[in-house]
Amino acid sequence: MKTRAAVVEGPGQPFRLSELQIDEPRSDEILVRVKAVGLCHTDITMKMMLPEEMFPRVFGHEGAGVVEAVGADVRGVKVGDHVVMSFRSCRECERCQAGAVGYCRQAMALNYLGYRSDGSTTFHRDGAAVAGSFFGQSSFSELAIASPDNVVVVDPDVDLSTAAPFGCGFQTGAGAVLNTIDPDQASSLVIYGAGAVGLSAVAAARARRVQTILAVDTKDSRLEAAAGLGAVGVNPSELPDGSFVERIRELTGGGATAGVDTTAVPQVIKQAVRALAPRGTLVVVGLGAPEIELDAVDLMQNGKIVRGCIEGDSDPKTMIPELLGMYRAGDLPLGSLVTTYRFDQINEAVEDVEAGRVVKPVLVL
Incomplete structure (x- = not known):
């Protein structure tokens, strides 16, 4: 054929x-x-x-x-x-x-x-x-x-x-929140990179009624899209040098419960871990740089977790129908x-x- x-x-x-x-x-x-x-x-x-x-x-x-x-x-x-x-x-x-x-x-x-x-x-x-x-x-x-x-x-x-x-994309972002992090309403969640995967994570967090949702990106158009889905936008390029982590901690009341990195940029991941609250979790879903540098003392003394995630830890046979059901109900716009x-x-x-x-x-x- x-x-x-x-x-x-x-x-x-x-x-x-x-x-x-x-x-x-x-x-x-x-x-x-x-x-x-x-x-x-x-x-x-x-x-x-x-x-x-x-x-x-x-x-x-x-x-x-x-x-x-x-x-x-x-x-x-x-x-x-x-x-x-x-x-x-x-x-x-x-x-x-x-x-x-x-x-x-x-x-x-x-x-x-x-x-x-x-x-x-x-x-x-x-x-x-x-x-x-x-x-x-x-x-x-x-x-x-x-x-x-x-x-x-x-x-x-x-x-x-x-x-x-x-x-793939929507399943990865939404699944990282719904399956891997599984946040409650009192959680604070930071999404690094507001592309399709990141915005899917934002939408899933809003569907779970997460109290504090931040979206980090350098493109204002992406932050506008994130705001439309219920997130507070943060543009690192508009902040004074060295103030990004403190800004995230300020907006999350001392550090994020969890984060999702979609950028695969080593410096972003390093800062995302620093911005976590003690015992917080960063889920890495981006494909890019093969190596990252982390602060081992911060990781150990504060009980932080960094873990990878493939396809939102989803089984497509069940996850895709679930997500499409949420979409049709208006919960995942x-x-x-x-x-x-x-x-x-x-x-x-x-x-x-x-x-x-x-x-x-x-x-x-």
């Missing part, structure tokens, strides 16, 4: 629309006609970070669409179903069995390497393999091959352009963050989100 996909030919290169051949779904696979797909920071970061030998490649991991075909062994998904696609997990290892599907032992192979477990790719061009299977979908394509473990059936009346980002683009405007969408002109770009096919 033919499909049109946004292909990255090499590290750091732009997305280019190209006609590819896509396999028919195997017995344990699902073919989805993609209707909308979110552009996530991970797509942009990974196309810069991966080595030359892992290209050409199709990214995209926040796909939503309509099932076009299912393999003979697939259960629970049928042709015509509307679905949101998320990350893959084996569902069999001890971590998956314990509910920690984001930490699956097979996570790297299933989500990042670019091919099936037998070494084959789902895409080809002129007889040559094109890497796909990104998060088990590679949904920057009109057609995508997915699996039962990363496909979530949703109601047909759900707007797929709004639902698509729940597959994330639709306002979405700006739609045509598929052929993908590079424009990248430029706009990196410049801070939009929060969550979604490509509509």
Whole structure:
């Protein structure tokens, strides 16, 4: 079968629309006609970070669409179903069995390497393999091959352009608050980075009626969006040098109960830990710098916790329906963050989100 996909030919290169051949779904696979797909920071970061030998490649991991075909062994998904696609997990290892599907032992192979477990790719061009299977979908394509473990059936009346980002970005931010931190109303929560993930965390904190919610960003447009979701904005660039941590402590009554870092900037993380109250927790969800420096004395003497978090510690099978239910009830107003683009405007969408002109770009096919 033919499909049109946004292909990255090499590290750091732009997305280019190209006609590819896509396999028919195997017995344990699902073919989805993609209707909308979110552009996530991970797509942009990974196309810069991966080595030359892992290209050409199709990214995209926040796909939503309509099932076009299912393999003979697939259960629970049928042709015509509307679905949101998320990350893959084996569902069999001890971590998956314990509910920690984001930490699956097979996570790297299933989500990042670019091919099936037998070494084959789902895409080809002129007889040559094109890497796909990104998060088990590679949904920057009109057609995508997915699996039962990363496909979530949703109601047909759900707007797929709004639902698509729940597959990763919205799930990550909201899940970090609802699952990992699990705050009560008396908590104080600081979100570092007010992009799509950070603002999802803000919205989830407001849904939990957290008393004090701060959003930290250097872009006023992002802080305005955070204010619309119920947070107090803090722009570090407008504060005197060396006063940022004290400002956070002042606004949180002595230090934050918890924080969520979406920036992956080492200096931001270091300051975020310093701004915690004793026994406070910082949850790190950003992908970026591989090393950070922390004050070990502060960490130990004040009983602080710094922990990583994949996909909001969520199981998409239960989390995506829960979050969409909150969205439809008005408790998670994330639709306002979405700006739609045509598929052929993908590079424009990248430029706009990196410049801070939009929060969550979604490509509509």
